[in-house]
Amino acid sequence: MPPSAHPPISRRLVLTTAGAMSLCVALAACGGGTASPVPSAAAAVSQAEIDKAMSTPTELTFWTWVPDIQKEVALFERKYPAIKVKVVNAGQGVPQYTKLRTALKAGTGAPDVVQIEYQYIPTFTITDSLLDLRPYGASALKDKFVDWTWGQVSGASGEVWAIPQDTGPMGMLYRKDIFDKHGIQVPKTWDEFAAAARKLHAADPDVYLTDLASNEAAAWHGLLWQAGAKPYVNANKSDISVKVNDETSKKLATYWGGLAKEGVIGVEPDFTDAWYSALNKGKYATWITAAWGPVFLSGAAKSTAGKWRAAPLPQWDPAKPVSGNWGGSTSAVTRTTKNPIAAAMFAQFLNSDPESAKLFATEQFFFPATKALLADQGYVGEKPAFYGGQQVNQVFADISGTVNLSFQWPPFLDRVVTDWTETVGKSLAGKTDTTAALDQWQTRITTFARSQGFTVKDQ
Numbered sequence: 001m002p003p004s005a006h007p008p009i010s011r012r013l014v015l016t017t018a019g020a021m022s023l024c025v026a027l028a029a030c031g032g033g034t035a036s037p038v039p040s041a042a043a044a045v046s047q048a049e050i051d052k053a054m055s056t057p058t059e060l061t062f063w064t065w066v067p068d069i070q071k072e073v074a075l076f077e078r079k080y081p082a083i084k085v086k087v088v089n090a091g092q093g094v095p096q097y098t099k100l101r102t103a104l105k106a107g108t109g110a111p112d113v114v115q116i117e118y119q120y121i122p123t124f125t126i127t128d129s130l131l132d133l134r135p136y137g138a139s140a141l142k143d144k145f146v147d148w149t150w151g152q153v154s155g156a157s158g159e160v161w162a163i164p165q166d167t168g169p170m171g172m173l174y175r176k177d178i179f180d181k182h183g184i185q186v187p188k189t190w191d192e193f194a195a196a197a198r199k200l201h202a203a204d205p206d207v208y209l210t211d212l213a214s215n216e217a218a219a220w221h222g223l224l225w226q227a228g229a230k231p232y233v234n235a236n237k238s239d240i241s242v243k244v245n246d247e248t249s250k251k252l253a254t255y256w257g258g259l260a261k262e263g264v265i266g267v268e269p270d271f272t273d274a275w276y277s278a279l280n281k282g283k284y285a286t287w288i289t290a291a292w293g294p295v296f297l298s299g300a301a302k303s304t305a306g307k308w309r310a311a312p313l314p315q316w317d318p319a320k321p322v323s324g325n326w327g328g329s330t331s332a333v334t335r336t337t338k339n340p341i342a343a344a345m346f347a348q349f350l351n352s353d354p355e356s357a358k359l360f361a362t363e364q365f366f367f368p369a370t371k372a373l374l375a376d377q378g379y380v381g382e383k384p385a386f387y388g389g390q391q392v393n394q395v396f397a398d399i400s401g402t403v404n405l406s407f408q409w410p411p412f413l414d415r416v417v418t419d420w421t422e423t424v425g426k427s428l429a430g431k432t433d434t435t436a437a438l439d440q441w442q443t444r445i446t447t448f449a450r451s452q453g454f455t456v457k458d459q
Helices: 019-025 047-054 070-079 094-106 118-125 138-144 147-153 176-181 190-203 217-227 247-262 273-281 293-300 340-352 354-362 392-400 413-430 434-451
Strands: 058-063 083-088 113-117 170-175 232-234 239-242 286-290 308-312 329-333 455-457
Touching: 047 340, 058 340, 070 083, 070 340, 070 354, 083 340, 094 113, 094 118, 113 118, 113 340, 118 147, 118 329, 118 413, 138 340, 170 176, 170 217, 170 293, 170 392, 190 247, 217 247, 217 286, 217 413, 239 434, 247 413, 247 434, 273 293, 286 293, 293 308, 293 392, 308 392, 329 340, 340 354, 413 434, 434 455
Parallel strands: 058 083, 058 113, 239 455
Antiparallel strands: 113 329, 170 286, 170 308, 232 239
């Protein structure tokens, strides 16, 4: 990922209003449009049908916010010269999703293939907006991708809703020079992390061990993911379990809310000018981030080159190392496409072809979703000077294999994020009762879900 003033939205949950989402959450509310007939999961498309479709002059429309993706697209067009791909940037993340919902509802203007972050897939599958890619051979790709990513793009009955493109397994970047100065060892557990936070801030009141941004619902979800929480379980299109204030969640709230109240960690919003300045000035000794973080930080905090290192997240149970994920995108096919075979083949090729996948890692600096790249010594063996020659990609490749497999997302994520910011995030910023804020968050989510026609199990 190239350095920029703001990280691509595919790397983080954005804070949005819930208006656009609420229009489409009501069950079956975003129907509309007429798709070409597509086969059922049992009716696999034959190779003859694929060959015919891929040799028939066709133009696909592809919505994506990935910069300079034309290089990857060119590889596909070279293999299938009859197929032309029109690349359209319809906005990053949520702005694109809003346009997509509008086009799907109107029945016109939707793309054939669209970039969707993992966490937003349920908001489109619940409205039957995405094509099940199994009939087009997608299931055969499962073993090419990191195990947890396939779970993120699969449905309860085995549907394949999208093809993984990149990932964001979570780890910790830390300032080795600050750790060395204050005799701090890299914390292996969260208890050690808390002790280090107290020690560091006592030794230097101008420095904090980390910043848990009060505007960053993505980081909170990633930490829930690591802790083994199951805040959302979609039983079917009308039933959902919401448990954002269960025992595991309250363990996090007590921990992080307590450190915030003590004043030994920062809670300022991230990806702001003040936050960038803080990283450059050494205000924070760690950044709890994801695998896209190392490249981003090397551009955002250039004055600190050579001082950072990478490590796994501290653990709740060091005997069972586990991580969560923050960020990453997929390629999905809309059900309204008039060219389902060509669109499905494009989505699969774009992310599974070795050369295309490698371009994402080396041109756009995306962290790979394919097992082959995570085992490629040419990639994981890189030794960036910004990290003192440490093989940072290898660190995160190892972490990727520990990401919990079972985490799910709600089909109304925009609302969930807004409610988090106004409850849990607000409690962190104000150093008030974060555990009580979880209860408020739980109430808000369940009330909204029921208002949209869901049956909610909250206990």
